[in-house]
Amino acid sequence: MTAARGRTGRPPLTDERRAEIRLEIARAAVDLFVTQGVAATTGEQIGQAVGVSARTVWRYFPSKEACVRPLFTAGIDMLAARLRQWxxxxxxxxIFAPELTTELGVVAGPDRSTVGALVRLTRTEPGLRAVWLQTYDEAEPAFARALAERAGVPADHLRPTVQAAMFNAALRAAVEHYAWLDADAETDRATAEAELTATMRSALAVAAEGLG
Known part of the structure:
Protein backbone atom coordinates (compact mmCIF):
# COMPACT_ATOMS: atom_id res chain seq x y z
CA MET A 1 0.00 0.00 0.00
CA THR A 2 1.47 3.31 -1.04
CA ALA A 3 1.01 6.67 0.64
CA ALA A 4 -1.26 9.16 -1.07
CA ARG A 5 0.60 11.68 -3.12
CA GLY A 6 0.06 15.30 -2.18
CA ARG A 7 1.51 18.64 -2.96
CA THR A 8 4.99 19.28 -1.71
CA GLY A 9 7.00 22.43 -1.24
CA ARG A 10 5.85 25.82 -0.01
CA PRO A 11 2.15 26.57 0.36
CA PRO A 12 0.76 29.05 -2.19
CA LEU A 13 0.92 32.71 -1.23
CA THR A 14 -2.29 34.46 -0.23
CA ASP A 15 -3.44 37.56 -2.10
CA GLU A 16 -2.66 39.59 1.00
CA ARG A 17 0.92 38.31 1.12
CA ARG A 18 1.38 38.98 -2.60
CA ALA A 19 0.24 42.56 -2.04
CA GLU A 20 2.72 42.89 0.83
CA ILE A 21 5.58 41.62 -1.33
CA ARG A 22 4.65 44.04 -4.11
CA LEU A 23 4.70 46.93 -1.65
CA GLU A 24 8.03 45.80 -0.17
CA ILE A 25 9.54 45.68 -3.66
CA ALA A 26 8.09 49.12 -4.44
CA ARG A 27 9.59 50.70 -1.34
CA ALA A 28 12.97 49.10 -1.95
CA ALA A 29 12.93 50.27 -5.57
CA VAL A 30 12.17 53.89 -4.73
CA ASP A 31 14.84 53.95 -2.02
CA LEU A 32 17.41 52.78 -4.56
CA PHE A 33 16.12 55.16 -7.24
CA VAL A 34 16.46 58.10 -4.86
CA THR A 35 19.91 57.20 -3.56
CA GLN A 36 21.64 56.03 -6.77
CA GLY A 37 19.34 56.83 -9.67
CA VAL A 38 17.08 54.74 -11.84
CA ALA A 39 19.70 53.91 -14.48
CA ALA A 40 22.14 52.53 -11.89
CA THR A 41 19.53 50.36 -10.18
CA THR A 42 19.11 46.72 -11.19
CA GLY A 43 16.47 44.11 -10.54
CA GLU A 44 19.03 42.14 -8.59
CA GLN A 45 19.62 45.07 -6.23
CA ILE A 46 15.90 45.58 -5.70
CA GLY A 47 15.46 41.89 -4.95
CA GLN A 48 18.41 41.82 -2.54
CA ALA A 49 16.96 44.77 -0.61
CA VAL A 50 13.76 42.78 -0.06
CA GLY A 51 15.32 39.35 0.33
CA VAL A 52 13.98 37.86 -2.89
CA SER A 53 15.52 36.95 -6.22
CA ALA A 54 15.52 39.16 -9.31
CA ARG A 55 13.33 36.50 -10.90
CA THR A 56 10.72 37.15 -8.22
CA VAL A 57 10.90 40.87 -8.86
CA TRP A 58 10.22 40.31 -12.58
CA ARG A 59 7.40 37.93 -11.72
CA TYR A 60 5.58 40.81 -10.08
CA PHE A 61 6.64 43.67 -12.36
CA PRO A 62 7.54 43.96 -16.07
CA SER A 63 10.24 46.59 -15.51
CA LYS A 64 12.14 48.28 -12.70
CA GLU A 65 10.17 51.51 -13.20
CA ALA A 66 6.92 49.57 -12.85
CA CYS A 67 8.06 48.40 -9.41
CA VAL A 68 6.91 51.70 -7.89
CA ARG A 69 3.35 51.30 -9.15
CA PRO A 70 1.89 50.08 -5.83
CA LEU A 71 2.96 53.35 -4.20
CA PHE A 72 0.96 55.26 -6.81
CA THR A 73 -2.12 53.03 -6.82
CA ALA A 74 -2.52 52.61 -3.06
CA GLY A 75 -6.03 53.57 -2.04
CA ILE A 76 -7.65 54.20 -5.44
CA ASP A 77 -10.36 51.62 -4.75
CA MET A 78 -10.90 53.10 -1.29
CA LEU A 79 -11.20 56.58 -2.74
CA ALA A 80 -13.69 55.41 -5.38
CA ALA A 81 -15.75 53.74 -2.65
CA ARG A 82 -15.72 56.98 -0.66
CA LEU A 83 -16.93 58.89 -3.73
CA ARG A 84 -19.87 56.51 -4.14
CA GLN A 85 -20.88 57.05 -0.53
CA TRP A 86 -20.42 60.82 -0.52
CA ILE A 95 -13.49 63.98 1.32
CA PHE A 96 -10.02 64.87 2.53
CA ALA A 97 -11.13 65.90 5.99
CA PRO A 98 -8.41 65.05 8.55
CA GLU A 99 -10.41 62.22 10.09
CA LEU A 100 -10.68 60.46 6.72
CA THR A 101 -7.19 60.84 5.28
CA THR A 102 -5.76 57.76 7.01
CA GLU A 103 -7.89 55.68 4.63
CA LEU A 104 -7.19 57.41 1.38
CA GLY A 105 -4.86 56.89 -1.53
CA VAL A 106 -1.52 58.56 -1.76
CA VAL A 107 -2.31 60.47 1.43
CA ALA A 108 -2.30 57.22 3.35
CA GLY A 109 -0.31 54.07 2.81
CA PRO A 110 3.31 54.90 2.04
CA ASP A 111 5.26 57.51 3.96
CA ARG A 112 4.77 61.00 2.55
CA SER A 113 8.49 61.60 2.21
CA THR A 114 8.80 58.41 0.13
CA VAL A 115 5.98 59.36 -2.19
CA GLY A 116 7.22 62.94 -2.42
CA ALA A 117 10.70 61.82 -3.44
CA LEU A 118 9.20 59.44 -5.99
CA VAL A 119 6.92 62.06 -7.51
CA ARG A 120 9.86 64.45 -7.82
CA LEU A 121 11.76 61.78 -9.74
CA THR A 122 8.95 61.66 -12.31
CA ARG A 123 10.13 65.07 -13.48
CA THR A 124 13.43 63.74 -14.78
CA GLU A 125 12.78 60.02 -15.31
CA PRO A 126 10.55 59.33 -18.36
CA GLY A 127 9.92 55.72 -17.33
CA LEU A 128 8.63 56.75 -13.92
CA ARG A 129 6.64 59.59 -15.45
CA ALA A 130 4.90 57.10 -17.73
CA VAL A 131 3.95 54.89 -14.77
CA TRP A 132 2.72 57.93 -12.80
CA LEU A 133 0.50 59.19 -15.63
CA GLN A 134 -0.77 55.71 -16.47
CA THR A 135 -1.87 55.24 -12.88
CA TYR A 136 -4.07 58.32 -13.03
CA ASP A 137 -5.30 57.43 -16.51
CA GLU A 138 -6.50 54.06 -15.22
CA ALA A 139 -8.02 55.59 -12.08
CA GLU A 140 -10.24 58.02 -13.98
CA PRO A 141 -12.84 55.47 -15.19
CA ALA A 142 -13.15 54.14 -11.63
CA PHE A 143 -13.80 57.65 -10.37
CA ALA A 144 -16.32 58.24 -13.17
CA ARG A 145 -18.25 55.07 -12.28
CA ALA A 146 -18.25 56.09 -8.61
CA LEU A 147 -19.51 59.59 -9.37
CA ALA A 148 -22.18 58.22 -11.73
CA GLU A 149 -23.40 55.83 -9.04
CA ARG A 150 -23.43 58.68 -6.53
CA ALA A 151 -25.56 60.80 -8.88
CA GLY A 152 -27.80 57.92 -9.99
CA VAL A 153 -27.01 58.30 -13.68
CA PRO A 154 -25.59 55.83 -16.26
CA ALA A 155 -21.88 55.15 -16.09
CA ASP A 156 -21.36 56.62 -19.57
CA HIS A 157 -23.14 59.89 -18.75
CA LEU A 158 -21.12 62.95 -19.74
CA ARG A 159 -21.39 64.77 -16.42
CA PRO A 160 -19.64 62.19 -14.19
CA THR A 161 -17.11 61.60 -16.97
CA VAL A 162 -16.13 65.28 -16.96
CA GLN A 163 -16.30 65.46 -13.17
CA ALA A 164 -13.98 62.46 -12.87
CA ALA A 165 -11.50 64.07 -15.26
CA MET A 166 -11.50 67.25 -13.17
CA PHE A 167 -11.26 65.33 -9.90
CA ASN A 168 -8.43 63.18 -11.22
CA ALA A 169 -6.47 66.10 -12.65
CA ALA A 170 -6.91 68.12 -9.45
CA LEU A 171 -5.54 65.28 -7.32
CA ARG A 172 -2.51 64.77 -9.57
CA ALA A 173 -1.79 68.49 -9.73
CA ALA A 174 -2.06 68.77 -5.94
CA VAL A 175 0.32 65.89 -5.25
CA GLU A 176 2.85 67.16 -7.79
CA HIS A 177 2.58 70.74 -6.50
CA TYR A 178 3.13 69.62 -2.94
CA ALA A 179 5.96 67.21 -3.76
CA TRP A 180 7.92 69.71 -5.83
CA LEU A 181 7.48 72.64 -3.44
CA ASP A 182 8.26 70.44 -0.45
CA ALA A 183 11.57 69.16 -1.83
CA ASP A 184 13.73 71.00 0.68
CA ALA A 185 11.29 71.30 3.55
CA GLU A 186 12.07 69.62 6.83
CA THR A 187 8.78 68.76 8.50
CA ASP A 188 7.62 65.92 10.69
CA ARG A 189 5.22 63.30 9.36
CA ALA A 190 2.11 64.78 11.02
CA THR A 191 2.83 68.23 9.61
CA ALA A 192 3.56 66.87 6.14
CA GLU A 193 0.33 64.87 6.21
CA ALA A 194 -1.69 67.93 7.19
CA GLU A 195 -0.03 70.10 4.53
CA LEU A 196 -0.65 67.56 1.75
CA THR A 197 -4.26 67.12 2.86
CA ALA A 198 -4.77 70.89 2.78
CA THR A 199 -3.23 71.08 -0.70
CA MET A 200 -5.55 68.37 -2.03
CA ARG A 201 -8.61 70.02 -0.51
CA SER A 202 -7.61 73.37 -2.04
CA ALA A 203 -7.12 71.76 -5.45
CA LEU A 204 -10.58 70.17 -5.36
CA ALA A 205 -12.13 73.47 -4.27
CA VAL A 206 -10.50 75.22 -7.23
CA ALA A 207 -11.76 72.51 -9.60
CA ALA A 208 -15.26 72.84 -8.16
CA GLU A 209 -15.26 76.58 -8.94
CA GLY A 210 -14.88 75.78 -12.63
CA LEU A 211 -13.44 78.17 -15.19
CA GLY A 212 -15.57 81.09 -14.11
Missing part, protein backbone atom coordinates in the same frame (compact mmCIF):
# COMPACT_ATOMS: atom_id res chain seq x y z
CA UNK A 87 -23.71 62.65 -0.03
CA UNK A 88 -24.83 64.68 -3.08
CA UNK A 89 -24.45 68.39 -2.48
CA UNK A 90 -21.64 67.97 0.01
CA UNK A 91 -18.37 69.61 -1.14
CA UNK A 92 -16.01 67.01 -2.57
CA UNK A 93 -12.98 68.67 -1.00
CA UNK A 94 -14.33 67.53 2.37
Missing amino acids: APGRPLEE
